[in-house]
Amino acid sequence: MTANLTVPYEQPEWNSKPAWKLPGWAEPVMVASILVGSMIITRRKGYRILDNTTRQYGLLSGEPDSTRSSNDLSRDYPLDDDLSDDMTTMKHPPKKRRVCCTTIYTPNSSRFAGNIHSRILQRFPFLIEMFYWIITYAFYRCTSLLSQAIFSETGIWDVAQDHGLAVLEFEQFSWLSFLWPVPELKVQQWFMHGHQTFLTVLNRSYALIHIPGTVGFIAWWYYVAPSHASFAVVRRTLTLTNLLAFIIFICYPCMPPRLLPQEYGFRDSVRHDDAQSVWMSGKYVNSLAAMPSMHFGYSFCIGCTMLYHSGVFRRTLEIGETRKSKPWVLFYVLFAIAYPSWILITIVATANHYYLDALVAFFVAIVAYRCNRIFLVFLPLEDMLLWCLRLDKPVPTTGTRHRQTQG
Structure with a gap:
């Protein structure tokens, strides 16, 4: 299978010294600063954690009902005639969930709104988003262990190498070869021969943009989205993109070009510049x-969100949203195109991914967007978890600026 693959006639050599190494604490400080800053900026103004006289948000107030789930996974179904008279007169009636054509009644944790940890979350609702992403990151860390367990007998390293070479062969000889006329190896060699300073910039981009950049985007979108429903669609899409990718990671381990045998000509430029992300290193990476x-999957989702936010392809805007000025529209449109393009160049030039990896990520993101509401099935579990923790789900502050402007 690998005998037909073309290999370079010359081996690229480094003519530049490794770049200055970023301290190990820099990325965690960056991410922590983004999260803390976002938590403060998106706080619920006028709400005091230790002031029990602070008004509770409800149906008669200007904010959504505090019993709502903040992720717009999320609507609470209205109580109807199916409930007994005793339940309809309860101060905290159970939530009615519709899951897989089945109606489920779950405990209403709004009775715990006065608990100190509930009030902290009510003051800083962005904390709940941080919790979601911690779970996602923890799941990613488990993919390596699960994949190794599945391929323990055949040897995961050999399997992953075969898969990587199969990807290269598919790109060169399949009917889709016209999609990538310039092979990944030639792209990296162009940077290696006379453009290594630019390659160093790409190495830093690969390490720093993925986690801090994505966290920054989530924080930004939570603040500027016209409604929490719009924010939730993006967040659910990113989360489902993650989960689908994790399943592929486990079932189809694939060696990146930089780890292929040296005779294939790829160089690990990120490692040469000591630009590895601390989030992607360690025992369970x-x-x-x-x-x-x-x-690329993240960058594509971010680009689509920027395009949506520009409003250029929308005839009608959301409630409270206003048309952006032409300079801002141009900025968002250009960013929507430039960011995924930059990431594509980065992952190929640094030999961390194949073109096919980006193409598959594109389709994974599309599927995730179309199926993002599948997370609704977890609402009863969320309700039970909140009940066990004696915690009331905070009301999101996303869209508050638009509602205030409209008012």
């Missing part, structure tokens, strides 16, 4: 997770 490229 999955270094054989090239397929699909989450760097």
Whole structure:
């Protein structure tokens, strides 16, 4: 299978010294600063954690009902005639959930709104978003262990190498070869020969943009989205993109070009510049997770969100949203195109991904967007978890600026 693959006639050599190494604490400080800053900026103004006289948000107030789930996974179904008279007269009636054509009644944790940890979340609702992403990141860390367990007998390293070479062969000889006329190797060699300073910039981009950049985007979108429903669609899409990619990581380990045998000509430029992300290193990092490229999957979702936010393709806007000025529309449109393009160049030039990785990530993101409401099935579990923790789900502050402007 690998005998037909073309290999370079010359080996690229480094003519530049490794770049200055970023301190190990820099990325965590960056991410923590983004999260803390976002938590403060998106706080619920006028709400005091230790002031029990602070008004509770409800149906008669200007804010959504505090019993709502903040993720717009999320609507609370109205109580109807199916409930007994005793339940309809309860101060905290149960929530009615519709899951898989079945009606489920779950405990209403709004009775715990006065608890100190509930009030902290009510003051800083962005904390709940941080919790969601911690769970997602923890699941990613498990993919390496699960994949190794599945391929323990055959040897995961050999399997991943075969998959990587199969991807290269598919790109060169399949009917889709016209999609990538310039092979990944030639792209990296162009940077290696006379453009290594630019390659160093790409190495830094690969390490720093993926986690801090994505966290920054989530924080930004939580603040500027016209409604929490719009924010939730993006967040659910990103989360489902993650989960689908994780399943592929586990079932189809794929060696990135930089880890292929040296005779294939690829160089690990990120490692040469000591630009590895601390979030993608350590005992449980999955270094054989090239397929699909989450760097490109994230960037594609972000680009689509920017395009949506520009309003250029929307005839009607959401309630409270206003048309942006032409310079801002141009900025968002250009960013929507430039950011995924930059990431694509980065992942190919640094030999961390194949073109096919980006193509698969594109389709994974599309599927995730179309199916993002599948997370509704977890609402009863969320309700039960909140009940066990004696915690009331905070009301999101997303869209508050637009509602205030409209008022």
